[in-house]
Amino acid sequence: MTVALTGDDLTLAYDSRTISASLDVEIPHGEVTVIVGPNGCGKSTLLRALSRLIAPQRGRVLLDGDDIRRMGGKQFARRLALLPQSSQAPSGISVGDLVARGRYPHQRMLQQWSADDEGAVRRAMAATDVEGLADRGVEELSGGQRQRVWIAMLLAQDAPVMLLDEPTTFLDVAHQLDVLDLVARLNRDEGRTLVLVLHDLNQAARFADHLVVMRDGAIAARGRPSEILTEQLLADVFALDARVIPDPVFGTPLVVPIASRKELRDHDA
Amino acid sequence: MTTDETLGPPSGRLVRVGRARIVVHPRTALVTGAVIAVALAAAILAMTIGTMALSPVEVARALFGGGEAAAQQVVQAVRLPRALTALFAGAALGVSGAVFQSVSRNALGSPEIIGFTTGAATGAIAQIVLFQGDGVRIAIGALAGGVATAVVVYLLSMRGRTTGGYQLILTGIGVGAILQAVNEFLLVSGGIDQAVQANVWLAGSLYLRGWEHVATVGIACAVVIPVVGALARRATLMEMGDDVARQLGVRTERTRLALIFAAVLLAAAATAACGPIAFVALAAPQLISRLTGSRSMPVVGAAAMGAVLLVVADVAAQALPFDAVVPIGRVTGVIGGLYLIWLLTRKDTVRV
Secondary structure, three states, X not given: OOXXXXXXXXXXXXXXXXXXXEEEEEEEOOOEEEEEOOXXXXXXXXXXXXXXXXXXXXXXXXEOOEEHHHOOHHHHHHHEEEEOOOOOOOOOOEHHHHHHHOOHHHOEXXXXXXXXXXXXXXXXXXXXXXXXXXXXXXXHOOHHHHHHHHHXXXXXXXXXXXXEEOOOOXXXXXXXXXXXXXXXXXXXXHOOEEEEEOOXXXXXXXXXXXXXXXXXXXXXXXXXXXXXXXXXXXXXXXXXEEEEEEOOOOOOEEEEEEXXXXXXXXXXX | OEEEOOOOOOOOEEEEXXXXXXXXXXXXXXXXXXXXXXXXXXXXXXXXXXXXXOOXXXXXXXXXXXXXXXXXXXXXXXXXXXXXXXXXXXXXXXXXXXXXXXXXXXXXXXXXXXXXXHHHHHHHHHHXXXXXXXXXXXXXXXXXXXXXXXXXXXXXXXXXXXXXHHHHHHHHHHXXXXXXXXXXXXXXXXXXXXXXXXXXXXXXXXXXXXXXXXHHHHHHHHHHHHHHHHHHHHHHHHOOOHHHHHHOOOOHHHHHHHHHHHHHHHHHHHHHHHOOOOOHHHHHHHHHHHHHOOOOOOOHHHHHHHXXXXXXXHHHHHHOXXXXXXXXXXXHHHHXXXXXXXXXXXXXXXXX
């Protein structure tokens, strides 16, 4: 396994509130990595540290072996792209213009557009199937379409490593699948390294090559979903009574939640 | 300069100037050019008005050293500096407003709302009431008051190591309210002559502006507006949220600080030259964005629109059939306000 991203002895904190201490993580190259864990376990914080949005108090992040703190802003953006949890489309902007903004790291003040930009934007819109929407306003779109447009912007950025923070939140299940299928395709067809934070364990199990399970700022387990997603792990990490059976369609682990441990306790008492 | 018809981002055209490849949005370029033309035409019109009535042709002739000696004297020594002060101050306010609106991601962002103008007034009134200062000292007082207020608001709105848009506006409103009370206290605590003088300054005026005023605000425009122009793309990306901009490689906090500094300098120069001018900073960026349909932070367009607003307000102030001198700062409020309300109510034709 070659490693695309390495978090080395990371201590992550907001002001004085420490989220993770001495965290080590490796993101395999050319695979889909999914990070799961209960609310507040530090998934997004880890993603923000990997993408340089927060600086670790201790430790370092390596991208293909290079310390990310030593890279220039645009240089880093050409190698790693992040879709944050919340992003705000400027009012009235068209889909085409928003996607084109992803080209910023490849441009300079006096070199504002090139044939490469043109090609990357066209490919990004084709891959996300938003070509037909190019002239539409982003605000007019449905949530699912809008998420595809943001991913198109990220694709236009043309970074080999892409991190997506909860890309399926607020989408109905069909649109969630749309986004995840797109992610799988980007990985398969273009060899991109993808890291996603997801909430749905079954989607995580199905789409992840590499699963990272977090709890209380630490990594509780990582590996192939079929190898690590056990009933014991669900009990330990999510306080969940669940059965794990093979998915009848895909063969990946299928989590059947039975009860939250906490509720069971409350019920007994 | 050639235009490449085949290449360009979705809503723009690629223009090659030498080896540079610049994206130009045709409608933005056209509208901005038209607004600049209107600003210059309005400035000529403004120079025809006065005790000695001149035709636009006579004004033009006087500008280039022709025509009657008296006309030359009036135009070159009185009316031209007044018109240029209005053009430059309007431009400075327009760009300042564009920056504040972009940085705060809010259409209400402007030097007035951020508390800057009230702080400048505090500085000026303090000079007048407490130190009996006048002229240059009032201008310096205004500058110092405005800049100090901006620094305080910026520092107070910092949370952790970043400043959010809403914090900036809310802090500005809070600080502005306190300073407003201070201003009123200063006005009632001073002598009647000083109070009158302070009130005249507070109304904002283009009366008796000379070349020293042109220089103050003209140099500020020439130096600062290009800097804002160079930062405009980054500012536009930051409107999508800091996270998105940062992941695209923008150093957001540094850029925001530079932008706010530039906007404060522009507003300070305009206020030092004309006193507080209401509404130009608030309305100019809104108006130009609606006309161009562009979603980028307007710089040249906001400057041109600000210049138009201030010069038109000056023409209106002089041409009003009242027997009193109407202060320009009041006129801009009325004109800008009416135009903005009119535009906002036309939702069917203008995308808001």
